[in-house]
Every structure is written in structure tokens, then in C-alpha cells.
Amino acid sequence: DGGITQSPKYLFRKEGQNVTLSCEQNLNHDAMYWYRQDPGQGLRLIYYSQIVNDFQKGDIAEGYSVSREKKESFPLTVTSAQKNPTAFYLCASSTSSGTTLYNEQFFGPGTRLTVL
Amino acid sequence: RKEVEQDPGPFNVPEGATVAFNCTYSNSASQSFFWYRQDCRKEPKLLMSVYSSGNEDGRFTAQLNRASQYISLLIRDSKLSDSATYLCVVNMIGSGYALNFGKGTSLLVTP
Numbered sequence: 001d002g003g004i005t006q007s008p009k010y011l012f013r014k015e016g017q018n019v020t021l022s023c024e025q026n027l028n029h030d031a032m033y034w035y036r037q038d039p040g041q042g043l044r045l046i047y048y049s050q051i052v053n054d055f056q057k058g059d060i061a062e063g064y065s066v067s068r069e070k071k072e073s074f075p076l077t078v079t080s081a082q083k084n085p086t087a088f089y090l091c092a093s094s095t096s097s098g099t100t101l102y103n104e105q106f107f108g109p110g111t112r113l114t115v116l
Numbered sequence: 117r118k119e120v121e122q123d124p125g126p127f128n129v130p131e132g133a134t135v136a137f138n139c140t141y142s143n144s145a146s147q148s149f150f151w152y153r154q155d156c157r158k159e160p161k162l163l164m165s166v167y168s169s170g171n172e173d174g175r176f177t178a179q180l181n182r183a184s185q186y187i188s189l190l191i192r193d194s195k196l197s198d199s200a201t202y203l204c205v206v207n208m209i210g211s212g213y214a215l216n217f218g219k220g221t222s223l224l225v226t227p
Contacts, residue, residue, distance in 0.1 A: 031213050042120070042203065042217035043160070050212045058214065090159055094213050102148050103213050107159035 002027045006091050006108035013078075013085070013115050021076045021111045023091030031096040032074040033105065036060065037088040046089075049074055050096050078113065086115045118218075119143060122204050125222035133194050137221050139187040139204030149180055150205040151189045154220060160203055163189075194225045 004025040013019045025032065031050045035043040045058030049068040063082025068074055074093075078085045089112075092105040122139045129135050141149075149166035164171065166178040166187055177190040187204055204218040 033214055035217075040219065042219040043215075044217075045208065045211065045214050048212055048214045056211065058211065088157075096213055102150075102165045104150075104162045104165075105213075105215060107161070110159050 004091060004093055004106055004108035006089075006111050008111060009109065011111055011113045013113065015115055016080045018077055018079050019113065021078065021089055021091075021113070023074045023076065023108055024072055025074075025091075025093045025106075025108075026072060027093055027106060028071070029093035029095055029106075030071070031094045031103075032068065033092045033094075034058075034064070034066065034074070034076045035090045035092065037090060037110075043090060046076065085113055088112050119208075119216040120204050120206050120218040122202075122218040122221050125201075125220070126224055127221065128224045128226060129194055130226055131194055131196060133225075134190065134192045135194055135223065136191075137189045137202055137204070137223075139189075139218055141185050141187065141204075141206045141216075143206070143209055144182075144185060145209050146185075146206045148207040149178075149187050150215070151176075151178060151187075152203040152205050152217075154201045154203055156200075160217075163202070191223075194223075196225050196227065199223055199225045 033048045034046040047066045049055035091108045094103040094105045151163040152160040153163045154160040170179045175192045179188045201220040208214040
């Protein structure tokens with residue numbers, strides 16, 4: 001089955017600790033994204049990557065870091081510099097073909113991060 | 117001003133009712149438009165893309181008005197299983213193929 005996996009599903013972190021959220025896809029998609037969702041809010045873009053070894057900041061990149069060493073993987077690190085890290089984190093992927101604007105984004109099941 | 121704004125919810129409707137959701141977007145350069153569905157505590161999933169000429173998928177009809185920067189979703193003959201949050205989504209200019217999401221409108225279909 002093709003899809004996107006995220007782990008862990010739930011994560012608890014103490015203040016001051018860095019934590020890394022995993023995102024893996026086997027859809028052969030070039031583009032990958034990280035979003036954050038807070039209760040009652042829309043998704044907000046943290047980082048995105050259109051190709052291996054390249055990534056760009058989204059609207060709320062401060063306090064986060066990413067890497068894209070493999071096409072399949074786009075891990076997100078939530079650092080201690082992120083002031084309000086408790087949220088639902090969603091990873092997505094899509095093709096980045098230039099032939100169509102309507103590239104569906106497929107989402108993983110998400111990771112719920114709680115800072116204690 | 118938020119990039120994508122939606123009707124405030126929740127919408128509570130009886131089974132079989134027709135319900136309409138509206139959405140406006142602020143960037144006239146936007147080129148692709150979608151409705152996603154999100155169930156409680158789950159990831160969003162694409163419901164349908166929205167094309168300039170309007171499009172229909174079974175009980176769902178989406179319309180786009182570029183002049184007014186307005187998107188709509190109509191659900192006919194509502195089912196209990198339609199209960200979810202509906203997200204209006206527009207492509208993000210200058211960020212690859214990233215998307216701008218509205219906050220969502222909650223729909224509850226009751227027996």
C-alpha cells in the first residue's frame with residue numbers, strides 16, 4: 001500500500017528538549033510539507049521541500065528545523081526555541097509536476113505533540 | 117486579513133438536507149482551489165478540486181467565482197457520514213505547491 005506514515009502518533013516532551021518527528025512516504029512524490037494545526041485553527045505551513053537536499057521556510061519556521069536527505073523522508077525537529085510547540089503536526093506530500101496546478105496533497109495521520 | 121476565510125460554524129442539519137459552505141480568498145493570483153474534509157482528530161483528505169467551470173461529484177457541487185474570489189461547496193441529501201469539518205484550500209503563491217487552509221467549517225448531520 002502506498003502512503004505516508006508519521007511516527008510517533010503521540011509524543012510528550014519536557015520543556016527545553018528537542019524532539020524529532022518522522023515522516024516517510026512511498027508515493028514517489030518529489031514535494032513534501034510540514035504543517036501545524038492548533039485547535040480551531042487552520043493548518044499553517046512550517047517547511048516545505050520540492051526536491052531532495054533542498055527545503056524552504058514556510059510561514060512559521062521559527063523554532064523548527066528539517067532535512068531532506070532522501071526522497072522518501074522529511075523529518076521535522078521541534079527545538080527548544082519553539083515557544084508553543086504543543087500542536088497537531090501533519091506531514092504531506094505531492095507530485096510537483098509542472099503540467100498541472102491541481103496537485104493533490106496526501107497527508108500522513110499526524111503526530112500530536114504535548115509539551116509538559 | 118487571512119488568506120482564506122470560511123463561514124463560521126457549526127452547521128447542524130437534519131439528514132437529507134442541503135447545506136452550502138462559502139469561502140473567500142484574498143490573493144487574486146491564486147490558481148488552484150480545493151475542498152478537503154477532516155474528521156475529528158484525523159488528517160485532512162481531498163474531497164474535490166474546484167475548477168473554473170464548476171464541478172460536481174455525486175452529491176457534492178463546487179463553484180468558483182474568480183471575479184469575486186469566492187468558492188462554494190453544496191452538499192445535497194446530507195448523510196450522517198458527512199459530519200466532519202470542511203476545509204477550503206487555495207494554493208499558496210510563491211511556496212511551491214504548498215496550500216493555504218481556511219479554519220474549516222464544522223458540519224453535524226443529525227438523524
